[in-house]
Amino acid sequence: xxxxxxxxxxxxxxxxxxxxxxxxxxxxxxxxxxxxxxxxxxxxxxxxxxxxxxxxxxxxxxxxxxxxxxxxxxxxxxxxxxxxxxxxxxxxxxxxxxxxxxxxxxxxxxxxxxxxxxxxxxxxxxxxxxxxxxxxxx
Numbered sequence: 001x002x003x004x005x006x007x008x009x010x011x012x013x014x015x016x017x018x019x020x021x022x023x024x025x026x027x028x029x030x031x032x033x034x035x036x037x038x039x040x041x042x043x044x045x046x047x048x049x050x051x052x053x054x055x056x057x058x059x060x061x062x063x064x065x066x067x068x069x070x071x072x073x074x075x076x077x078x079x080x081x082x083x084x085x086x087x088x089x090x091x092x093x094x095x096x097x098x099x100x101x102x103x104x105x106x107x108x109x110x111x112x113x114x115x116x117x118x119x120x121x122x123x124x125x126x127x128x129x130x131x132x133x134x135x136x137x138x
Contacts, residue, residue: 006030007069010080011091013041013048017111021080024109030078031069037091038065055090062091064098076105076136079124083112086119093127102132 008030010021018034025032039062042048055062071077079095081088088110108124110117125135 005074006076006078007071007074008032008078008080009035009068009095010078011035011082011089011095012080013082017080017082020109020111021078024078024080028078030076031074033069034066035068035091035095036065037094038063040065052084052089056085056087060090061094061097064091064094068099071099071101071104074104076107077101077133078107078109080109080111081120083110083115083117083120086115087123088120092124096127096131100131101128104133105136106133107136107138 006028008021008025010017010032012018012021012034021032021034024030041051054060079092081092088108106124106128108117108121110120121135121137128135
């Protein structure tokens with residue numbers, strides 16, 4: 001697989017998912033892009049938890065803060081995120097709502113101290129399918 005055909009899009013607050021994305025990039029040679037919200041999340045743990053909980057409870061999909069690269073040259077998109085409350089953060093919903101993934105293969109990866117990736121797959125699969133993408137498990 002060449003870098004021109006694969007892209008890693010990741011969201012990271014603490015740096016853990018960023019490290020995982022960078023290791024994946026070294027392994028597969030893909031391009032990489034850090035997803036950021038238009039309004040930054042709080043830097044304190046309690047503030048971050050409250051903001052994330054509020055988004056989840058009220059189904060708030062935050063606006064993306066930086067323009068994504070042109071996805072037309074990529075066939076496979078790796079999407080990485082921390083697991084929050086056994087699911088992807090709501091910014092991942094925003095990604096799938098605001099970006100056209102039609103015809104793309106999506107490979108999810110997640111970081112968590114206690115929750116396996118499998119717990120998030122149903123949500124990612126629904127987001128991908130609704131957006132015309134195919135979830136691929138690697």
